[in-house]
Amino acid sequence: MPQDTHKIEIADEQSLAFDGTRLVSTVSQILSDHDLNQSEISIAVVDDPAIRVINKQYLDHDYATDVISFVLDFDEAKSRLTGQLVVSTDTASSMANQIGSTMEDELLLYVIHGMLHLVGFDDKDPTSATEMREQERHYLALHGVEHRWQATSPDGDSH
Numbered sequence: 001m002p003q004d005t006h007k008i009e010i011a012d013e014q015s016l017a018f019d020g021t022r023l024v025s026t027v028s029q030i031l032s033d034h035d036l037n038q039s040e041i042s043i044a045v046v047d048d049p050a051i052r053v054i055n056k057q058y059l060d061h062d063y064a065t066d067v068i069s070f071v072l073d074f075d076e077a078k079s080r081l082t083g084q085l086v087v088s089t090d091t092a093s094s095m096a097n098q099i100g101s102t103m104e105d106e107l108l109l110y111v112i113h114g115m116l117h118l119v120g121f122d123d124k125d126p127t128s129a130t131e132m133r134e135q136e137r138h139y140l141a142l143h144g145v146e147h148r149w150q151a152t153s154p155d156g157d158s159h
Contacts (some may be wrong), residue, residue, distance in 0.1 A: 006031050007040040014047040016089040018104050023111050023125040024140060030112070031081065034119040038080040041118070043111060048090035066091045085114040105145045112139045 004151045006028045010020045023043060046054075048064035055061045055068060067089060073082040092106035099106075116135050123129035140147050 005038055009042045011042065011044045013050060014045055014089050016093065016103060018045065018089065018107055021103045022104070022108060022143065026108060026111060027144070028114055029142065030115045030119060030139065036079050036081045036119065037065060038078060038084045041115075042084045044084065045107070046086060046088055048088050051086055051088040051091070054086055064088060066092055066095070067110040067114040069117040071118055081118060083116070083118040085111060087111060087114065101147065105140070105143075105147065108143060108145065109140060109147055112136050 008024045008027050010023065012018075012020070027043070027151065029039050031041070051068065052062070052064040055063065057072075068086045070084045071081070072084060073080070075081075087107060089103060089107060092110060093103040095101070096103045096106040096147040105119075110149050113132070113136060116132055119127065121131045121132045121135060137147065
């Protein structure tokens with residue numbers, strides 16, 4: 001069995017403090033759990049104005065959002081994934097205040113959610129959304145986080 005080689009990088013392009021090690025370990029766990037042995041993932045941690053520009057440019061949505069994920073290359077036969085996540089600490093902070101959580105726990109949820117999209121999950125219908133929420137709960141629980149999904153982001157995702 002090949003040894004896992006995950007290259008996971010974080011580009012911090014905003015002003016709030018967060019635990020990058022926690023994000024990297026979670027991404028690595030999700031990759032390993034989905035048998036992706038050769039992976040490169042970049043995580044851009046940005047503010048709302050920056051994620052709004054990316055959302056408009058690539059998805060034609062003119063609003064800030066929590067997370068955007070891009071699959072750059074996926075080769076199931078070679079167990080390889082190259083992808084990018086863009087997450088907003090502004091949105092994480094705002095949502096955390098609304099639901100009584102912390103910005104770091106909310107940011108962790110966004111990274112988990114984005115990674116689940118990268119490994120093939122979606123939340124476009126009630127059945128797949130339920131399955132995705134179960135996966136999110138599983139990965140959050142590994143960090144002792146119990147999350148409450150109470151609000152809805154502008155793209156209709158419930159976080």
